[in-house]
Amino acid sequence: MFKELPAKKAYTLLESGPIVLVATSGPRGHNVMTMGFHMMVQHEPALVACMIGPWDHSYTALRETGECVISIPTVDLAEQVTRIGNCSGQDVDKFATFGLHALPASTVDAPLIKECIANLECKIADTTMVERYNLFILEVSKIWVDQSRHERRLIHHAGDGAFIVDGDTVDMRRHMTKWRYLID
Ligand SMILES: Cc1cc2nc3c(=O)[nH]c(=O)nc-3n(C[C@H](O)[C@H](O)[C@H](O)COP(=O)(O)O)c2cc1C
Numbered sequence: 001m002f003k004e005l006p007a008k009k010a011y012t013l014l015e016s017g018p019i020v021l022v023a024t025s026g027p028r029g030h031n032v033m034t035m036g037f038h039m040m041v042q043h044e045p046a047l048v049a050c051m052i053g054p055w056d057h058s059y060t061a062l063r064e065t066g067e068c069v070i071s072i073p074t075v076d077l078a079e080q081v082t083r084i085g086n087c088s089g090q091d092v093d094k095f096a097t098f099g100l101h102a103l104p105a106s107t108v109d110a111p112l113i114k115e116c117i118a119n120l121e122c123k124i125a126d127t128t129m130v131e132r133y134n135l136f137i138l139e140v141s142k143i144w145v146d147q148s149r150h151e152r153r154l155i156h157h158a159g160d161g162a163f164i165v166d167g168d169t170v171d172m173r174r175h176m177t178k179w180r181y182l183i184d
Helices: 006-013 057-065 075-084
Strands: 020-026 031-033 038-042 048-053 065-073 119-124 135-145 154-159 163-165
Touching: 020 057, 020 163, 031 057, 031 075, 048 119, 057 065, 065 135, 075 154
Parallel strands: none
Antiparallel strands: 020 031, 020 065, 038 048, 048 135, 065 119, 119 135, 154 163
């Protein structure tokens, strides 16, 4: 009944939080990369675990500055998101190449991305798993959401360049009895 998949394909089933962009700023200017390997680890203060490898130019900026912005794109940006993750800020000015506009953030020097539906300003909270797993624990210091945006569907990386586009929302809030305090 079940078809076996190689264990190394786990990411094609589990990666699918929204694909995000990670914007950094450093002595060489603004840069942005694509990131699929991330997860929430704490509500408050909000902590996010992010896998950013030393092969990424962004890794150096993140380590040097201790901060970044996690920007959330919508489906209309799928092509740019994929291309941003297939070239390096070492060779390309990605903001100019992909028509992104940097806006000033309030708690970090890394920029917000105007074209994204949401921007989360983040600072490194814990680096103890970086050496072993390239895993940074980031604390979210500020969140900005574009309320006026018409296209609101996020995309979820299903691996190897395939994306799942957001569909319907199913409202099960009435069953969240144990976690009532989390609901506005
Ligand atoms: C869909 C997609 C998801 C990606 N997810 C990650 C990730 O989670 N972590 C990572 O280190 N690189 C990830 N990458 C690769 C980086 O985005 C890529 O290496 C990029 O060129 C880095 O840019 P930079 O050198 O300017 O930092 C992903 C790429 C794509 C296309």
